[in-house]
Amino acid sequence: MVGKVDSTLSKGLSILEALAAEPKGIGVSELARNLELTKSNTFRLLQTLIAVGYVTQDANKQYFASMKTWKIGQMIMEKLDLPGLSISQMQYLSSMTGEAVYLAVLDGLSTLYIEKIESTKAVRTYTPKGGNAPIHCVATGKALLAFHYDTLREKLIDNLTLYTDKTITSIEVLDKEVDTIKAQGVAIDRGEYRAEVLSIAAPVFSANNDVIAAIGVSAPAINVSEDDIENMSRTVILAAQSLSNTLKDI
Amino acid sequence: MVGKVDSTLSKGLSILEALAAEPKGIGVSELARNLELTKSNTFRLLQTLIAVGYVTQDANKQYFASMKTWKIGQMIMEKLDLPGLSISQMQYLSSMTGEAVYLAVLDGLSTLYIEKIESTKAVRTYTPKGGNAPIHCVATGKALLAFHYDTLREKLIDNLTLYTDKTITSIEVLDKEVDTIKAQGVAIDRGEYRAEVLSIAAPVFSANNDVIAAIGVSAPAINVSEDDIENMSRTVILAAQSLSNTLKDI
């Protein structure tokens, strides 16, 4: 009996999301139009969001997302403290490769970067902390995808967006790719999202052997030879295993 | 006509908050008891939170807050554009003191420097933008810590790393220090992280009075007399208050 959702709650959250995305404040009417909701409905939901502290309103009647969401988000992060637990392995990867190092978790059909260490080299591949990328064409994404494939495959079929000529857009090809990722324990993206970027990532296992994160490196493709790829893969796998082990005994 | 709130939405958000505070996952029954809600009600709200991506459930039926809230929070943070809003106050501090000026936010058990102005003087105390420092022994860190002490104290107990002979390594001493920081509205570090560096910082408050950042200066200790410290403290506090005020009316 899945599928039934409380519309009030989901509408309220979509308002919160809309406000978070809004660079400048926004009024009821425009907000209602954007979300295809009634003005009355939007107004009322905004009132309750204000009452519980997630939204504020300025003198010109504009509505804003408050910092409360940020605070809650921080709490979640702190409790899990994946970044804290990962930092030593990430630093290890950074020192070994000199490239940008990422820690990512699953977020719908995207990988969400929750921690990063900048490349120490001149040419940088910039992706901000808190940013995300499609799951089917970057290394961290593919590593996460491979181990959640049963729940994600179906949803992904119609969402294999093409980004470069290397991007996997056929589900059959992806099926095979997932098999090799699971077999090898590492995912490699050779310019499947950004043509000139190569990334390598491995899955991180929780205490109950769920894959909860992926750790990996990202580098300008021209910097990396095939031999380098093999070496870096081994290093990334080791770091991921190491991290998985520290998660076992928490 | 104020005060009427959509109960569905507010209950849903309280569930989200409860999950965020829960270090380990939690089941429906216990959650319902904690929040004084019906089991049916709690269950349903959880289903819709799952449907919209804010909550996940593991194999043992335990519910968790997902990273989505964190992501929304990050979005809010980014659109706030703290660096942009801070620049004038930072320049003011720079011109008044001639020393290095920092804008920092909380990042785990560290202060993360998100903006800086270099010292105009010959002798510089170098800390790069994007860099971080332990929270318990630099001024920006202590300013942030003091106003997040309830959530951070426990974690910090085993992480009071010693850097110099001035570093605070006892939680009892830190408790007192936090009290005086909150009382004075300013944090001072006299060589607690780098022996020869002195730093002064004050908290920056958001529209709803959360401390979301700290602004401060950092200087070679030999440059600074006790009188200077007092003067600079006042200047830093003023700059921080000024910044807080501009945040009020956005």
Add this chain to the structure above:
DNA sequence: AACATTCGTGTCAATATACGAAACAAAAGT
């Protein structure tokens, strides 16, 4: 200045919606 649109906020009746109680199987404790 007069007019026409927008805006944010209230009102209110209708009904769709979220609600609690009870029941369920499965698991955990005893």
Add this chain to the structure above:
DNA sequence: ACTTTTGTTTCGTATATTGACACGAATGTT
């Protein structure tokens, strides 16, 4: 074997949420 507690589902009902409409105040247009 028995009892309690778990997560989940069903269901009839009441109530809380809803959308249409109204309103004055801004804002824009002529």
